[in-house]
Amino acid sequence: MKNLKLRTAGMAVSAAALSIALAACGSSGPAGTGASADSATMWGLTGGDQPVFQASIDSWNKAHPDSAIKLDFFANDAYKTKVRTAVGAGQGPTLVYGWGGGVLKSYVDAGQVDDLTGFLKENPDVQSRYLPSILESGVIDGKTYALPNNKVQPVVLYYNKEVFDKIGAEAPKTWDELMALVPKFKAAGVAPFSLGGQSKWPDLMWLEYLVDRIGGPEVFANIAANKPDAWSDPAVIEALTKIQELVDAGGFINGFSSIAADSNADQALLYTGKAAMILQGSWIYQGMKKDAADFVSSGKLGYTPFPTVEGGKGDPANVVGNPSNFWSVSSKATEEQKKTALEYVKDGMFNDENVQGLIDSGAVPVVTGIEDKLAASPDKDFLTYVYGMAKDAPDFTLSWDQALTPAQGDAMLANLDQIFLKKITPEQFASTMNATIGK
Amino acid sequence: MSSTTTSPQRALGVEHAPGTRRTLEKGPSGWLAVPALAFFMLFAILPLLGVLFLSFTRWDGLGEIKLDGLSSWNTVLADPVTGNALLVTAKIMFFSFIVQAPISLLLGVFTAASQKYRAALAVLYFVPLLLSSAAVAIAFKALLDPNFGLGPGLGLPFLAQDWLGNSDLVLFVVVFVIAWQFVPFHTLIYQGGVRQIPASLYEAAQIDGAGRVQQFFNITLPQLKYTMITSSTLMVVGSLAYFDLVFVLTAGGPGYSTRLLPLHMYLTGFKANDMGAASALGVILVVIGLALALFLQRLGGKNRNASQLEGA
Numbered sequence: 001m002k003n004l005k006l007r008t009a010g011m012a013v014s015a016a017a018l019s020i021a022l023a024a025c026g027s028s029g030p031a032g033t034g035a036s037a038d039s040a041t042m043w044g045l046t047g048g049d050q051p052v053f054q055a056s057i058d059s060w061n062k063a064h065p066d067s068a069i070k071l072d073f074f075a076n077d078a079y080k081t082k083v084r085t086a087v088g089a090g091q092g093p094t095l096v097y098g099w100g101g102g103v104l105k106s107y108v109d110a111g112q113v114d115d116l117t118g119f120l121k122e123n124p125d126v127q128s129r130y131l132p133s134i135l136e137s138g139v140i141d142g143k144t145y146a147l148p149n150n151k152v153q154p155v156v157l158y159y160n161k162e163v164f165d166k167i168g169a170e171a172p173k174t175w176d177e178l179m180a181l182v183p184k185f186k187a188a189g190v191a192p193f194s195l196g197g198q199s200k201w202p203d204l205m206w207l208e209y210l211v212d213r214i215g216g217p218e219v220f221a222n223i224a225a226n227k228p229d230a231w232s233d234p235a236v237i238e239a240l241t242k243i244q245e246l247v248d249a250g251g252f253i254n255g256f257s258s259i260a261a262d263s264n265a266d267q268a269l270l271y272t273g274k275a276a277m278i279l280q281g282s283w284i285y286q287g288m289k290k291d292a293a294d295f296v297s298s299g300k301l302g303y304t305p306f307p308t309v310e311g312g313k314g315d316p317a318n319v320v321g322n323p324s325n326f327w328s329v330s331s332k333a334t335e336e337q338k339k340t341a342l343e344y345v346k347d348g349m350f351n352d353e354n355v356q357g358l359i360d361s362g363a364v365p366v367v368t369g370i371e372d373k374l375a376a377s378p379d380k381d382f383l384t385y386v387y388g389m390a391k392d393a394p395d396f397t398l399s400w401d402q403a404l405t406p407a408q409g410d411a412m413l414a415n416l417d418q419i420f421l422k423k424i425t426p427e428q429f430a431s432t433m434n435a436t437i438g439k
Numbered sequence: 440m441s442s443t444t445t446s447p448q449r450a451l452g453v454e455h456a457p458g459t460r461r462t463l464e465k466g467p468s469g470w471l472a473v474p475a476l477a478f479f480m481l482f483a484i485l486p487l488l489g490v491l492f493l494s495f496t497r498w499d500g501l502g503e504i505k506l507d508g509l510s511s512w513n514t515v516l517a518d519p520v521t522g523n524a525l526l527v528t529a530k531i532m533f534f535s536f537i538v539q540a541p542i543s544l545l546l547g548v549f550t551a552a553s554q555k556y557r558a559a560l561a562v563l564y565f566v567p568l569l570l571s572s573a574a575v576a577i578a579f580k581a582l583l584d585p586n587f588g589l590g591p592g593l594g595l596p597f598l599a600q601d602w603l604g605n606s607d608l609v610l611f612v613v614v615f616v617i618a619w620q621f622v623p624f625h626t627l628i629y630q631g632g633v634r635q636i637p638a639s640l641y642e643a644a645q646i647d648g649a650g651r652v653q654q655f656f657n658i659t660l661p662q663l664k665y666t667m668i669t670s671s672t673l674m675v676v677g678s679l680a681y682f683d684l685v686f687v688l689t690a691g692g693p694g695y696s697t698r699l700l701p702l703h704m705y706l707t708g709f710k711a712n713d714m715g716a717a718s719a720l721g722v723i724l725v726v727i728g729l730a731l732a733l734f735l736q737r738l739g740g741k742n743r744n745a746s747q748l749e750g751a
Contacts, residue, residue, distance in 0.1 A: 081709045088500040110501040197604070198690055255585035257693035258603035265587065274586055406499070410711035421606065421694045 039068050040333065040340040041093040043083060045325075046073045048286025049150050052357040060348040067340040069095075075262050077199060084406070087112050087330065094333040094341045098326050099402035100137040100146055106406060108140045113328040114338065117143045123346055131391070134323040134366045137398060146326035147345060151363035152282065152390040153322040155205045159277040159302040160270055163190050169276075171304040175213075175242065178307050182249045185276045191253035193246075194275035195420075196261030200413040201401055203420050205279050206246075208320040208400055209306040210239035216313040217395040223437075224403050231433040235313075240419055240426035242309075247420055257421060264291065271295040279306070281321055282386045286362040289379065297378070303385060319393040322402070324366045359383065364390070411436045487725065493718035500712045511715030521720065523695050524703035527610070531699060532678040534614040535621075539674055543622045544667070547629020548659060561630070568623040576687035579616050603689055606696040613685055613697050620684065621677070625670045632666030633659065672735040679728050700724055 044053045050073055061068040072093075074082060079097070086092040087107060096113065098104055107113045116138075120127045127135070130148055138146030159171055167188050172178035185192040196202040211219050215235025222230040246252070253275050259265050267284045269275040271292040278284075289296050308316045327349075329341050348354070350367050358365045362379050364387045374383045390396065401409040415432050418424040424432075497507040515521050550561035567575065582589045583602040590599030602612045640658050649657065682701045685691065691698035691706060698706070701724060708717030 084500060084712065085709060106499065106501055112501060198692055253586065255601040255604040258580075258583075258585070258601065258609075258689065260580075260690075265584070269586060406710075406712040410706075417692065418694055423606075423694050 038334065038336055039070050040095065040337040040344075042069050042071045042095040042327075042341075043079065043093040043097055044071060044073050045079055045097065046075050048283050048290070048361055048363065049358070052150075052354065052361050052363075055357055056348060056351075056354045057344075059353060060344055064340075064343075067336075067343060069340060069344055077262050090332045092330045092332065094330055094337040095344075096328045096330055097149070098146055098328055099322055099399070100324075100326055101398050101402040102405045102409065103402060104138070104146055104326070104328065105140050107328065108145050112331055113145050114331050115143050116145060116147060116329065116342075119342055120144055120147075126346055129350060129367045131366055131368060133396065134390075137323045138326050138328075146328045148324035148366040149327045149345075149349060150325050150365065151358055152324060152366055152386060154319040154386060154389050154393070154396070155209065155279060155281050155306070155321040156303045156386070156389075157277060157279050157306055158270060158284070159304065160273055160275070161300045161302045163188075163273050163276045164302065171302060172307045173304075174307050175210075175309045179246065179249065179251075181276075182246070182251045186250055190273065191269070191275040192251045192277060193253065194259075194266045194269035194278040195252045195256040196259045196266035196280075197252070197257040197417070197420060198259055199261035200417050201399070202261050202266065202280065203416050204399065204401055204413060205281075205320065206243055207236075207239055207416060208397060209279070210242055210309065211235050212318050212320060212395075212397060213306065213309040213314040213316070214238050214312040216315070217318060217397055220397055220400060220403075223400075226438050228437060229434050230437065231430040236430060237426045240429055243419060244422060244426070247422060252420075257417070267291075271301070283363070285379070285382055285386075289362040301382075303382065305389070315394045317389075317393055318395045318397070319389055320397045320399065322399055323390070323396055405439065407439045408433075408436045411439075490718045490721045490725075493714055494722050496715050496718075498714040500708075500714050507715060511713075511719045514713075515716045515719040515723075518716075520695055520698065520703060524698050524700045527696070527698060528679065528700045530610060531614060531617070531681065531697075532675055534611070535617055535678050536671065536674050538614055538618045539622050539625060540667075540671065542618065543625035543670065544629050544663070546622065546626040548633050548655070550626060551630045551633035561626075564626060565623045567620050568627070570620070572620065572684040573687050575616065575620050576684045579619075580688055583612065604693050606693055609689060609693065609696050613688065616688060617678075617681060617684060621674070625674065628670050628673075629663065629666055632663045636662045668735060668738060672732060675735060676728055676732050679724060679731070700727075 042053075042057065044050065053071065053073075057069050057071045083092060083096060083098075084103075087096060088110075092112070096107070098107075104113070126147070131152075134148050134152065135144070138144050138148065157171070163185070164170070167184050169181055169184060172181055182192045208220070211233075215233060215238075219230075219233045219235045222233065253259070253269055259269075261280075264284075264287050266278060267280065267288055268291070270278045271288055285296070285301075288301065295301060305316060327341075327345060329338055333341070350365065355365045355367060355370060356373065359370070359373055359377050359379075362382070364370075364374065364383050371384075371387075374380055374387055377383055397403075401413055403409075404412065412433060415424065415429050419426070419429055493504070494511055495506060495508060496504050497511065498504040546564060550557055550564065570578075580603065581587070585591070585599055585601045585604065588599070590596065600608065603609055636659065640662070641654055644654050644658055680701060681699060682705065685697055685699055685702055686705070689697045691702045700720065704717050704720040704724060707713050707720060
């Protein structure tokens with residue numbers, strides 16, 4: 001009898017352990033990165049900028065062996081989860097890579113990142129090197145908590161010129177033209193649009209641009225300001241309806257909801273000619289330059305602003321995307337680490353070598369006075385296009401999932417996914433999202 | 440007799456025969472369990488209590504932890520996604536069991552025999568056991584890609600389905616991939632179980648004129664009763680813990696189609712940053728796991744300790 005009880009208990013215990021093991025693997029957070037306790041640390045993203053960041057830190061470490069920085073890279077989606085857990089546990093890196101917006105605000109509210117206003121005042125050179133509008137994105141309640149660290153990232157409509165030539169089409173200038181292209185491409189056996197739907201944030205680019213073109217930037221400004229029922233704005237409903245019409249028309253590639261953007265499968269569909277167009281950030285140019293050099297250098301890659309919507313209020317020059325990425329300095333770092341980090345930001349980041357490295361990778365650094373360098377680049381067409389797009393935009397809206405609080409952002413992406421899958425109506429989306437306002 | 444030396448009885452100075460006998464009756468000293476218990480307390484019970492506590496709070500993972508009564512529980516229980524996650528979990532559990540149990544039983548019986556070719560095949564069957572879930576998921580994600588995967592690569596339209604993007608198909612694809620990974624493990628358990636069955640039982644049956652099928656149903660299956668219970672418990676309770684594979688393969692999508700309870704817990708905690716609600720989900724997960732494990736143990740019946748080998 002006793003043996004029996006023991007076995008039951010043993011089974012129960014192992015079952016519990018199973019579940020707990022699962023819970024624990026989430027909360028255990030970042031085990032040490034292997035950095036020695038006194039050197040400053042930095043976490044970056046894999047992808048286009050990775051070699052540039054690496055080169056910048058390598059040469060910094062060579063020149064400053066006493067204040068070396070340890071750099072680690074993570075994939076985008078995984079990084080967003082990891083860094084937050086790490087920062088919450090007081091184990092974040094000295095230099096925290098971020099996007100500004102709601103996530104930065106949550107760090108500020110929790111006292112996890114340092115106020116850099118004083119640093120900027122002491123170092124006017126640092127302040128003056130940035131495009132002012134972009135520096136603004138690191139400001140919360142009048143204080144600077146994050147400094148831009150890489151490139152402007154407007155969302156661009158890319159297209160495959162070869163595929164367009166095949167059916168004799170031109171890049172769409174209006175939404176109606178865009179919809180008219182859908183059946184033509186389908187008849188030619190090409191998917192009109194590629195989309196990394198599993199990652200969910202590429203879905204958002206459609207909503208962001210459509211809402212801006214239909215209702216102007218004020219619509220999202222109201223949402224971000226937590227105005228009641230802001231999601232029920234007619235522009236949001238119309239934008240969602242248009243998205244579902246495009247889904248119904250077969251505008252997105254077969255299987256879009258299982259394509260992950262982190263693996264660059266979405267851009268591969270464009271340069272392999274399986275899809276004619278893709279709406280994505282300017283950063284995928286770096287990826288395509290690397291993975292499909294011939295496609296890019298032979299001029300087969302086209303790019304154009306997001307089409308206008310008839311009767312829409314938004315300025316067609318408005319841009320959505322990320323003004324830049326940012327470094328924040330962890331308030332939990334030691335004084336020594338902070339000193340190293342800020343010295344790097346001052347002298348190592350955006351020095352000539354770093355700026356040139358970014359340009360060579362196919363990106364536009366967020367600093368002033370680079371027109372000549374852009375014009376001298378083999379990618380000058382795209383780079384000057386992106387630079388002009390960002391500089392001349394009457395409004396540059398930060399990606400909504402970064403602008404909102406993490407809870408709101410996550411709910412928005414989950415519900416938008418449901419819109420693309422046609423599981424909910426635009427009205428259901430609006431009422432669900434209205435319920436998250438203020439959370 | 441080594442157990443007596445570490446036993447508390449020793450301290451009482453009881454060295455004569457009756458004391459020794461009593462120690463023997465009680466089995467090895469309870470102190471042997473101390474290291475395991477200490478680890479269990481530290482890494483299982485304490486975190487569990489922590490999770491229970493967090494489920495009554497509101498916490499975004501960054502700021503202060505605020506006591507908030509039952510509000511996390513209300514959020515979780517009122518959220519239709521939780522109900523859906525339970526349903527998806529139950530479906531995966533059911534289909535995984537239905538698919539895996541017969542296949543691994545048959546494969547186990549097949550590989551238990553001593554012929555050389557069976558041993559060679561067994562080695563092949565066990566290969567998936569060597570791969571990590573994440574690697575399996577990444578491989579299948581690439582193979583099943585509707586644009587660059589196996590189907591388009593080989594020009595087979597049937598294989599070019601939208602396996603992971605179609606809400607109706609994806610559940611079965613997940614069940615298949617889980618089975619692909621875990622059938623070898625259960626096959627191994629059954630193989631061991633079958634090899635324990637005394638050959639004399641089969642010899643006796645042959646003399647009585649029983650055929651192979653009769654032998655399978657009247658000897659092999661009954662003899663494997665406890666192996667089946669062990670394997671089933673692992674399958675059923677284990678399906679509460681499918682996380683890594685599904686996370687990498689589908690990330691719970693499309694929509695909520697494969698958002699299992701553990702995945703829902705993770706996404707609530709680490710994507711939506713609602714640790715309170717995620718903890719409540721964690722508690723639900725533990726309770727369900729315990730209940731299932733207890734239930735499966737009951738299935739063994741009252742005389743589960745009785746020998747199966749009487750007369751063998």
